[in-house]
Amino acid sequence: MSPSNYRATVGLEVHVQLKTRTKMFCGCPTEFGELPNTNVCPVCLGYPGAMPVMNAEAIRLCVRTGLMIGCRINPYSKFDRKNYFYPDMPKNFQISQYDQPLCLGGEVEIEVDGRKKIIHVTRIHQEEDVGKNMHFESSSGIDFNRAGTPLMELVTEPEIESADEAFAFLLALKQILVYGNISDCNLEEGNLRCDVNCSVRPEGQKELGVKTELKNMNTFKGVHRALSYEIKRQIDVVSKGGTIRQETRRWDDAAGVTLAMRSKEYAHDYRYFPEPDLMPVVLPTAQIEEWRQQLPELPAARRARLIRDLGLPEYDAEVLVADKAVADYFEETARLCGNAKAASNWIMTEMLRALTEKGLAIGAVKIQPVALAGLIKLVEAKTINMPSAKEVFNILFEQGGDPESIVKAKGMVQVSDSGALETFADQAIAANEKVVADYKAGKKVALQFLVGQVMKLSKGKANPQVVMQILEKKLQ
C-alpha cells in the first residue's frame, strides 16, 4: 500500500499552568525565575505532617476554561492520588483527578487550509506541577519552586489527523486561554506543555492502529515537527509490513527524530485512589452560572463584532483578533480617535512591522493607544502629512510621549497655506523647464517630480494634495 493510503489519528494531552498568585495546595507564590528552592514550604516540599489546602482560584480558572469551550461542569468532582516515584515529585504522588474531573466534553474549532473542523475535548481536570531536575557536572539537584503550581490538563478526543491540525489546535487553544486570562501561555517558561498520542492505520480500516506517545513537548513548532516525523515513521514501518510497538518516545529536536525511551521509564501502575486530605469539590448551579456570566468575549465573537459594529474588513478583524493584546490595543485606539479603519491600518502596518522588527509584544511598547489616537487625529486634521506622521510614529514607538509636542518640536506642521506654496511652486517650475515641457507634452507623471521639489522646498511640511492642485492649475 502506498503511504498516501494511510490515515493518522492523534490525540493531545495539554498541560496548562494557570495564572494564580499562589500554588495549588499551599500559599507559596507561583513566580517564575526566583532562586532555586525559595518559593517552597512544608506543604509543597512534602514534609512529614504537611497537608494540602485547595486553591479556589485554580478551580475557578479550570471551570472557566470548561465554560469557554462548552464543557459540562461536574457539580461533584474529587481529587485523587497518582502514585509514582520520581525525584522531582516531593510526595512521590501527584494530587490529580482520576474519574471525576471538573469538566467533561467541550470543543475547539480549528481551521486548516481554509477548512474548518471541530476537535472535541474529552475532559479537563486540575492537578499540581512537579519540580525541575537540574543536572550539573558531577551532581544533580532539584528546584522545587515549580512543585505544586496549579496545572490544568485538557485531553482531546483522537480526532486530529495531521501535524497541521495539531498545530492549529494548539494555537486556537492558546488564543482561548489568553482571552480567558487563564494562563500567560508563555512557552519559554513552560506554561503550556503537551503529550502527543499518535497512531496510523490503512484507509478504510475502522480500528485504530497501535499508538505511541511523545511526552513533554513544550513548543508548538516542536509538536509539529515531531508529529510530522512520527506519522511518517509509523507509515514507513507499517507499509513495509512491520508493526508499531506501544511505547513512549522522546523528540530529539536537534537530530529531528523521535526515539524510543527505555521501557522502565514509563511502566507505571499509578494506583489511583481518592485523596483523603481534600474534600470533594461541590459546585452549586448558582456558582457555575455566576462564572458563566463572567465569561469574556471569545475570539470568534469578537471578530464578528469588529466587522459588524466597527465596519472592519474581514481580513483586518482576523489579524487584529489573533492576539488579544493587539485587539485590546486596537479597540482602545479606535475608541479614542473615532476612526476604526485608520486605527486598524496603523496597527496592521506600522505597529506590527515595528513589533516584529524589535521582537516585542504589544504590551511592552512605549507608544500608548492615546498617543496613536492623537497621531491619527493630527493626520485627519491635515496638521501633518503622512511621511511626517510615520516619522512621529517611529519616535513614539522608540520613546513614547505625545504626538503634538513632537510635531511642534520638530516643526512638522503641514503647510497648506496656498500663498507660501504658490511661491514654492513658481520656484520649482522656473528651475525645471524640461520637466515642465514633458508634462505639457502629455507626460503626466512628470507632475510627481514637481510635487517632490515643492515638498523639498517646504522641508517636507507641504500638504501634497494642495501642492498638486496648485501645480495643475499653474501648468494648465
Added chain:
Amino acid sequence: MSDLHSLSLHQASSLLAGRQCSSEELVQALLKRIAAVDASVQAYVSLDAESALAQAREADRRRASGGSVDPLLGLPIAVKDVLNVDGQPCTCASRILEGYISPYDATCVARLRSRGAILLGRVNMDEFAMGSSTENSAFKVTRNPWKLDHVPGGSSGGSAAAVAADEALAALGTDTGGSIRQPAAFCGCVGLKPTYGRISRYGLTAFASSLDQVGPLTKTVQDASLLLRAMSGHDPMDSSSVDVPVPDYSLALRPDLKGMKLGLPKEYFVEGMDPQVESAVRAAVEQCRALGAEIVEVSLPHTRYAIAAYYVIATAEASANLARFDGVRYGKRVEGEDPIDMYGKTRAAGFGREVKRRIILGTYVLSSGYYDAYYLRAQKVRTLIRNDFLKAFETCDALLTPVAPTAAYRIGEKKDDPLQMYLGDIFTVTANLAGICGLSAPCGFTGGGLPIGLQILGPGFKEENILRVGHAYEQATEWRLKKPELKG
C-alpha cells in the same frame, strides 16, 4: 513538695494558680522522675531539658506579670514522636527520619503552646504508628509500668507509659485504629480519641489520613476534656477539620448518669476474650446502671468485617503517605546508582519490618486489577459500619465495650504473629472507620495486676457524652488512685 510529678493536670493547675509551686519546680520534678524511672520504662525518645525549663520560666514570668491566666499555663505535656514541634526531632520512631528537625509546629501543638503549655519531650511509639505494642519502634522497647516485662500497648505506648509512670502529667497521642485507647487501657490511664475532624491533623505525620486523629492521654477524664477543648476546632490548614463549635466539656461532667441511655453491642462480647476483661467490663456496666443510666443491648452487625476493611484502607493510604520518605529532601539517605536505586536502598535501610509489610500490603490492594476487590470493597464495608453506629446512636447516647480482648501481654509474645496482633484491634478500629469518638477509662485489674480498660463510644462531635460517662464512672470508682510500683 516531693510528688509534684504524680499530679493530674487539674491538681497541678490549681497549685500553680495558688502559687504553691512554680512551673519550673513542676518541670524539675518531672525531669527528676524521668531520670529515676525512665531507664526501666523507656518511654522517652528525646528530651530537651533546657528547652522545657526555659518554657517553664517563661510561663512563670507570664503568671507573675498578672492578668487573666489560662488553666494550661505552665503545665508540661509529653508529645508522641509523630507530631511536629518546631525545632525538635520528629522521628516517628523510624530510622528513616533520623536527623530530621521539624521546621514547624503541628496545629494541635501550636494551640497548646499559645495557651502556655510546656512541650516537655518526645515519647516512643510503634514506627509510624504501625503496631499495637510499641515493639515496632526502631529505637527502644517501652515497658508497661505495671509489669516491666509486658508491653505498654501501642502505637502511643510511650505516651501511655509516661503518664502511668508519672513521667508526664499528660501526653499527646494519635489514634488510627486504637492507638490511644488500647495503650491507655494497657497502662491504666485515660485515653481519648476525638471524632475525626475535631482536632486538626496538620503536623501529624500521616499513617492513614482518613483514620488518624490526635488525642490526649491523661490521668483523669477531666484532664482529657481540658486538653480536648484546647486543641479542638477548625484549622484552615486541614480541610478535613470540621467547623463545628467547641463546647466547654467541663460543663458536661456530672457525678451521675441519670437520663442517659447506654448501649451494649453484643458483637463486642465475643468468645475468646479474656474472662477477666469481660467480667471487669460487665461490672463497669453495672456501675453505670447504678449511677442512673439505662442499659440496652444493641447490635453492630458488620463488626466482624472491620479488621479486614481497616487493614486494607489503612495500608493503602499508608503506602502513599510513606512514599515521601525517599532520602531526597530530609532524613536518612543511602546513596545509589540512580534515583530509583537510591530510593530502594534508603527505604530498605530506613523502614522496619512492620512498616515494610504494610507498605507492600497497601501497594498490593491498590494495584490495577485488585482495587475493586480490596480497596473499593473495604470502603463499602466502612459505610456499612458507619451506618451500624448511626442506627445504634439513634437510641443510645453512648456505647460501652471492652477496649481490647485481653490485658497487656508479654514483650515478644505476639511480635512474630502479626495477624494475632491485628486481631487485638477488633474493638477499636470500628470507631476510626466510622469517624466517631471513643474514650478508654480504667475499669479494674487482672489477677496478675494488669490494668483493664472500659471503652465508651459516642456519636460524632458528641465528646461530651463519653466524657460525662467516663467522668461519672471514674469518680464512683477508685481505680485511678492505684499507681504502679516503680523504683525511683
